[in-house]
Amino acid sequence: xxxxxxxxxxxxxxxxxxxxxxxxxxxxxxxxxxxxxxxxxxxxxxxxxxxxxxxxxxxxxxxxxxxxxxxxxxxxxxxxxxxxxxxxxxxxxxxxxxxxxxxxxxxxxxxxxxxxxxxxxxxxxxxxxxxxxxxxxxxxxxxxxxxxxxxxxxxxxxxxxxxxxxxxxxxxxxxxxxxxxxxxxxxxxxxxxxxxxxxxxxxxxxxxxxxxxxxxxxxxxxxxxxxxxxxxxxxxxxxxxxxxxxxxxxxxxxxxxxxxxxxxxxxxxxxxxxxxxxxxxxxxxxxxxxxxxxxxxxxxxxxxxxxx
Amino acid sequence: xxxxxxxxxxxxxxxxxxxxxxxxxxxxxxxxxxxxxxxxxxxxxxxxxxxxxxxxxxxxxxxxxxxxxxxxxxxxxxxxxxxxxxxxxxxxxxxxxxxxxxxxxxxxxxxxxxxxxxxxxxxxxxxxxxxxxxxxxxxxxxxxxxxxxxxxxxxxxxxxxxxxxxxxxxxxxxxxxxxxxxxxxxxxxxxxxxxxxxxxxxxxxxxxxxxxxxxxxxxxxxxxxxxxxxxxxxxxxxxxxxxxxxxxxxxxxxxxxxxxxxxxxxxxxxxxxxxx
Amino acid sequence: xxxxxxxxxxxxxxxxxxxxxxxxxxxxxxxxxxxxxxxxxxxxxxxxxxxxxxxxxxxxxxxxxxxxxxxxxxxxxxxxxxxxxxxxxxxxxxxxxxxxxxxxxxxxxxxxxxxxxxxxxxxxxxxxxxxxxxxxxxxxxxxxxxxxxxxxxxxxxxxxxxxxxxxxxxxxxxxxxxxxxxxxxxxxxxxxxxxxxxxxxxxxxxxxxxxxxxxxxxxxxxxxxxxxxxxxxxxxxxxxxxxxxxxxxxxxxxxxxxxxxxxxxxxxxxxxxxxxxxxxxxxxxxxxxxxxxxxxxxxxxxxxxxxxxxxxxxxxxxxxxxxxxxxxxxxxxxxxxxxxxxxxxx
Numbered sequence: 001x002x003x004x005x006x007x008x009x010x011x012x013x014x015x016x017x018x019x020x021x022x023x024x025x026x027x028x029x030x031x032x033x034x035x036x037x038x039x040x041x042x043x044x045x046x047x048x049x050x051x052x053x054x055x056x057x058x059x060x061x062x063x064x065x066x067x068x069x070x071x072x073x074x075x076x077x078x079x080x081x082x083x084x085x086x087x088x089x090x091x092x093x094x095x096x097x098x099x100x101x102x103x104x105x106x107x108x109x110x111x112x113x114x115x116x117x118x119x120x121x122x123x124x125x126x127x128x129x130x131x132x133x134x135x136x137x138x139x140x141x142x143x144x145x146x147x148x149x150x151x152x153x154x155x156x157x158x159x160x161x162x163x164x165x166x167x168x169x170x171x172x173x174x175x176x177x178x179x180x181x182x183x184x185x186x187x188x189x190x191x192x193x194x195x196x197x198x199x200x201x202x203x204x205x206x207x208x209x210x211x212x213x214x215x216x217x218x219x220x221x222x223x224x225x226x227x228x229x230x231x232x233x234x235x236x237x238x239x240x241x242x243x244x245x246x247x248x249x250x251x252x253x254x255x256x257x258x259x260x261x262x263x264x265x266x267x268x269x270x271x272x273x274x275x276x277x278x279x280x281x282x283x284x285x286x287x288x289x290x291x292x293x294x295x296x297x298x299x300x301x302x303x304x305x306x307x308x
Numbered sequence: 309x310x311x312x313x314x315x316x317x318x319x320x321x322x323x324x325x326x327x328x329x330x331x332x333x334x335x336x337x338x339x340x341x342x343x344x345x346x347x348x349x350x351x352x353x354x355x356x357x358x359x360x361x362x363x364x365x366x367x368x369x370x371x372x373x374x375x376x377x378x379x380x381x382x383x384x385x386x387x388x389x390x391x392x393x394x395x396x397x398x399x400x401x402x403x404x405x406x407x408x409x410x411x412x413x414x415x416x417x418x419x420x421x422x423x424x425x426x427x428x429x430x431x432x433x434x435x436x437x438x439x440x441x442x443x444x445x446x447x448x449x450x451x452x453x454x455x456x457x458x459x460x461x462x463x464x465x466x467x468x469x470x471x472x473x474x475x476x477x478x479x480x481x482x483x484x485x486x487x488x489x490x491x492x493x494x495x496x497x498x499x500x501x502x503x504x505x506x507x508x509x510x511x512x513x514x515x516x517x518x519x520x521x522x523x524x525x526x527x528x529x530x531x532x533x534x535x536x537x538x539x540x541x542x543x544x545x546x547x548x549x550x551x552x553x554x555x556x557x558x559x560x561x562x563x564x565x566x567x568x569x570x571x572x573x574x575x576x577x578x579x580x581x582x583x584x
Numbered sequence: 585x586x587x588x589x590x591x592x593x594x595x596x597x598x599x600x601x602x603x604x605x606x607x608x609x610x611x612x613x614x615x616x617x618x619x620x621x622x623x624x625x626x627x628x629x630x631x632x633x634x635x636x637x638x639x640x641x642x643x644x645x646x647x648x649x650x651x652x653x654x655x656x657x658x659x660x661x662x663x664x665x666x667x668x669x670x671x672x673x674x675x676x677x678x679x680x681x682x683x684x685x686x687x688x689x690x691x692x693x694x695x696x697x698x699x700x701x702x703x704x705x706x707x708x709x710x711x712x713x714x715x716x717x718x719x720x721x722x723x724x725x726x727x728x729x730x731x732x733x734x735x736x737x738x739x740x741x742x743x744x745x746x747x748x749x750x751x752x753x754x755x756x757x758x759x760x761x762x763x764x765x766x767x768x769x770x771x772x773x774x775x776x777x778x779x780x781x782x783x784x785x786x787x788x789x790x791x792x793x794x795x796x797x798x799x800x801x802x803x804x805x806x807x808x809x810x811x812x813x814x815x816x817x818x819x820x821x822x823x824x825x826x827x828x829x830x831x832x833x834x835x836x837x838x839x840x841x842x843x844x845x846x847x848x849x850x851x852x853x854x855x856x857x858x859x860x861x862x863x864x865x866x867x868x869x870x871x872x873x874x875x876x877x878x879x880x881x882x883x884x885x886x887x888x889x890x891x892x893x894x895x896x897x898x899x900x901x902x903x904x905x906x907x908x909x910x911x912x913x914x915x916x917x918x919x920x921x922x923x924x925x926x927x928x929x930x
Contacts, residue, residue, distance in 0.1 A: 476672055476674060478670045478674035482674035482676075484661040485639055485641075485736075488662055500678045501678065
């Protein structure tokens with residue numbers, strides 16, 4: 001009989017097999033400990049820090065509960081930073097949705113399996129490959145003497161570019177030092193994050209629905225607007241969570257391509273770095289978290305989580 | 309499904325305007341890579357002049373001989389290797405637990421795993437930074453690794469969980485039925501079955517870590533990973549093409565694992581237990 | 585196997601509930617050593633859950649299972665002297681056929697040479713010696729089925745569990761495998777517990793069978809007992825086809841309103857108003873529908889009060905033309921009285 005071959009290993013295996021909860025606990029303990037202690041603990045410390053205060057005179061963080069840091073946060077300048085960042089995030093999101101939709105629609109609706117596989121790699125490769133390098137490439141493209149300016153010059157449109165750069169807010173000395181340039185780079189680096197969820201959502205629109213609509217007498221444009229678009233909306237919202245969140249939390253793009261006006265990420269970096277004011281940096285990150293929290297609630301009501 | 313063999317009209321043809329838009333978006337996504345490659349060979353070392361005044365291979369050699377590049381590369385590779393190892397263990401355990409049973413808080417665990425990558429990067433970064441400051445932990449190689457592993461776990465978890473969901477439960481049952489303990493079953497049956505998913509998840513985690521800058525900025529003191537090195541170079545006008553050479557190298561080293569990971573996890577179909 | 589055939593598997597009031605679903609509900613049964621025992625029932629009737637309880641993949645909510653007379657409660661599947669042939673075969677895709685078959689031996693640290701020899705023997709037994717070095721993905725469905733059988737037999741278990749092993753095969757192959765399985769079982773003299781929803785298969789192969797309905801066992805018996813003397817209307821209907829007669833017709837034909845059944849092949853069609861032998865029962869009706877099935881013909885005969893009886897006749901002399909011409913004809917149905925059997929309540 002088998003029971004004669006009992007080794008300590010097998011006895012332990014039997015012991016655990018008969019106690020599935022204990023076995024599950026052993027599996028879960030390391031990841032839970034890591035994410036619970038390291039990650040959630042860090043997030044908690046972030047909140048705690050925001051109630052400490054930096055003594056401006058000694059440069060030391062005073063570990064005593066106070067609202068002083070939160071008061072420091074509520075300045076018109078910081079409000080400007082938050083507003084600028086949120087506006088950029090919204091603009092990038094809208095533009096990304098507009099650019100992503102045709103490609104996603106083509107992939108889901110028209111592409112043959114082989115073409116689709118190629119397009120998928122074509123989206124995944126930029127998504128995963130070096131974000132920093134991709135930001136940097138726009139520095140090359142948008143520089144005053146760079147690729148884009150050269151093509152504009154060849155087309156005889158330099159006057160138009162100069163007009164655009166002369167505009168307040170979005171303009172600047174060159175595209176590589178302007179809000180417009182920041183916007184283009186953001187759009188470029190986050191675009192794949194918008195394409196994939198839209199494609200996934202469109203993929204789930206059954207062809208029979210489109211055919212049924214056509215069968216009921218709708219013109220293609222009507223079908224698109226009344227059937228395809230509403231069904232793709234969860235995908236758009238899911239994608240917008242990425243583009244919005246990623247833009248809110250970035251400091252690389254505005255510091256490589258922006259002008260002197262700060263974004264939230266840069267402000268956080270500056271406060272914790274040179275100033276050593278970790279409490280203020282911590283309080284500052286609560287802004288993007290609050291914005292994202294509100295946005296996620298809104299997205300969940302629109303059913304975006306099914307498309308993630 | 310979508311391709312019914314009986315459908316007589318076949319595949320619809322896309323409108324020309326749509327095709328044009330698709331081509332435009334694809335160009336937008338990929339042309340910048342070509343620009344980076346081009347600039348790695350320019351003879352102009354102080355500005356971004358286009359077209360480049362001349363082309364040269366010299367920068368490859370200059371970059372090769374820069375010790376700071378090698379140091380940064382070495383650090384990035386070591387950080388990525390350590391973070392990937394941690395992510396593989398933690399991600400596999402989490403996936404196994406979630407797949408094995410329905411327990412209270414299962415959804416919460418998935419959410420917790422995704423959070424480090426879904427929240428804005430500065431949040432994860434400053435949170436770790438703030439915890440380190442509160443606990444008076446000095447910056448080190450390991451603080452960078454801990455930060456990276458935290459957001460890498462989810463890619464391993466996703467890949468392994470997806471593979472487990474496509475693995476018939478009967479495989480593990482058959483193994484135990486034939487006398488193998490759960491531990492033997494994991495080693496002899498599940499591990500070979502998960503191998504490609506683990507490799508794919510590991511490669512994505514590696515690429516993610518190798519390239520990361522935002523969280524790294526907050527968790528590295530004097531430690532200069534390759535992305536931090538590049539970032540520092542951006543404000544220096546001298547020897548720009550060296551930065552470009554390194555950039556090309558980074559793109560290539562991340563593209564290979566990404567392509568491999570994609571190939572490994574594509575649904576091959578068939579060959580799996582009874583082909584059901 | 586001298587003397588008394590002690591039960592090798594014994595269920596004592598076993599239940600397995602999933603939430604409010606009673607997958608197995610208070611089942612008690614004995615499976616004797618060396619018998620071919622089938623668990624027959626529609627899908628969702630609890631037979632596969634019972635098999636998983638024997639294998640140890642699942643544990644009862646209440647009740648006890650004895651394997652070889654010992655309580656199996658504390659035995660995980662890897663400590664049970666029981667092996668399984670899975671419905672989807674569950675062959676390990678990354679191993680060759682030989683490695684698959686030898687897996688149970690490798691786990692037991694049997695030396696390599698002996699492993700190869702015994703795996704070879706098992707592949708001979710299932711008549712597949714030539715595929716040893718192939719991968720499961722390169723085999724046909726029938727071949728995979730045989731490999732799964734060889735793999736489960738290599739440990740020489742005292743009980744082999746088979747979960748609808750022939751379900752994925754086509755009819756011809758299935759009939760051939762039924763004969764082979766039965767032959768292997770008799771040759772190795774081990775207990776087979778065979779789960780199927782195919783009543784013909786169960787009747788053809790089993791020494792005894794249990795008929796499952798909604799987590800309970802309606803009847804346990806030999807194929808002849810179950811077919812000839814169904815314990816419930818459900819068994820009568822599920823094992824073979826049966827005419828259920830109730831109410832006023834039952835009163836008229838059997839003298840009591842209790843439900844009774846009669847098998848379609850036990851009914852003879854005779855000319856209307858033909859005389860009927862003394863001990864026989866009879867009823868008049870009209871042929872409403874004819875289905876010609878080659879070797880036999882199935883008639884649906886309306887016998888009044890909206891009741892339709894199914895009658896099957898062998899086509900000994902009947903042609904398709906004759907059979908179809910019978911439609912609409914008034915006839916008399918006759919049967920030997922012992923074939924009209926009362927059945928227990930539901």
